Amino acid sequence: MPGATAPKGITIVSEQVDQPVSTSGGARVRVGDHVELRRHVPGNLASFQRWYADPDIAEMLRHDLKPLDARQSRSYFETLILPLSARGFCWAITERSGGRLLGTTALTEVNRGDRSALFRIVIGERDTWGRGYGTESTRLVCEEAFSGLGLSGIRLEVFDHNGRAIGTYDRVGFRQTGAHVEFVRNRGIDLHVREMRLDREHYDRLGVFASRIPVYPPDGPDRR
């Protein structure tokens, strides 16, 4: 992969060599101890729709706090998630052992000035929360962003009431950079939003890398 670098001690290998593409999911992009980032495939739609229909997940995720109906989530998946994944900026999160599809994560709104992008994550399979999968997935995305895509920083927004996500981001190394309040019209309430950021130098200094076998599609798109 042109221009790709890896953390010390990590070797980039071709998926064709020793990581055959699974028939049940998309190509592997990053592999951790417990989870993998893969390209999304059209067959992930039903799970995606179930996650976005969950009212508790919507409370943590959506600025209007409302779940998506089946038509909205299909449109979101087909017009945004699949194309973004094909471009190398959005990934399915799967369990390494058994290949179960757990969630989705993405980098959006790339700022070409400071080479940063906005991070998003949903682990939709709630029975797997609290096992460290969110932390590992976030680290894998950071490593793909910094070493694979050549980004310098990752921004995110998280609601103050989402303690689990804040715990995850703190552990990975994100630091709060600001905060703002949004008015949720359909609820008549204020939503307190925390802004956080992680820069490549800081992440490298922490020295906790999740990628075990970084793999790249040998003929994938230019990822920069």
Ligand SMILES: CC(C)(COP(=O)(O)OP(=O)(O)OC[C@H]1O[C@@H](n2cnc3c(N)ncnc32)[C@H](O)[C@@H]1OP(=O)(O)O)[C@@H](O)C(=O)NCCC(=O)NCCS
């Ligand atoms: C946020 C999310 C990605 C975290 O993934 P996860 O696999 O559950 O997270 P992890 O197990 O890696 O870590 C969660 C940490 O938060 C801690 N935690 C859990 N609930 C908490 C709470 N209410 N307050 C503070 N910390 C909390 C956990 O104890 C754990 O820390 P620990 O390992 O030090 O104990 C996942 O829960 C999720 O997708 N939630 C729904 C969608 C969402 O919130 N997305 C993020 C939007 S910004």
